[in-house]
Amino acid sequence: MKFLFLYTASVLLSAVAVWASSVTLTEPEPNQVWETGSTVHIKWKVNDPKAAKKIRLQYASGPSQALVINGLIADRVNGSSGSYSWKIPKDLKPKKYVIEAGPSAKDLSFAGRLSTIPLEAVWALKLEFFSPPNVVL
Template sequence: MTSLPLHTMRRRYLALAAVLVLALLPSTGLAGQPQHASAAQRAVFASFTQPLPGMTVKAGAPFMVIWNGGTAAERVLNLMQGDPGALQVVQNISMTVDGASGQYAWNVPVDLPAGKYALALGQAPTVIYTGLFDVTGHDTQQTVNNAKTPSQR
């Protein structure tokens, strides 16, 4: 059995080590979520344009979710909450969002507690996330006033 020269063995070892290191390093998506997909798979959606980080959304009101770069396929839209690096699903908004439409009319639940939230569109490994946005509580006094008859007001 012939052995390879030492410099050839070193090159092969270094090449193998580089491949292993690159394979084990996950890239990071929006909101710090690990993405274990190829660049082509992650490019299903380019980015959200609404809601933007820090934007305020009112509970009980309609809100237009907007993104750029979607592809024609049904996608899942979830409401998320928690640390940006470990978001948890709070509620499924829709299981059948048209990815190519670039928008979704979301009726924000009236009973959604005020707080910081994010949206996730898609399923692993092709998911995009919004940054954290604020949800403010529904104006219950206005709802009570609108429910009263004119003689009660």
């Protein structure tokens, strides 16, 4: 009985080690809205320094079970740096994205769902919000 318990525990720990990502994204937080053309900060912590010496940052969209990579943010980023500043392309389509980070396609961490909005739309919303009310004299 002891042997069966130890064997089961070792299999479960092995499975956890395989499924755990060597990088954990800490920013962006879910449901953030990012302006195209702005610079944002992507942050992570390294869980396995040997595996995450160089990481790839990319953005993807679609259902969680079938994400499609939409673009590369940066490749071969120093994993121990813990952060990367990304200038969002002005022509990035407005939609919901996740940020992916990791040393390989089989070892990724995800953050998001975040939305992008064109900078012009942000200024239009700000102007509308801060416009003084119509004053009739």
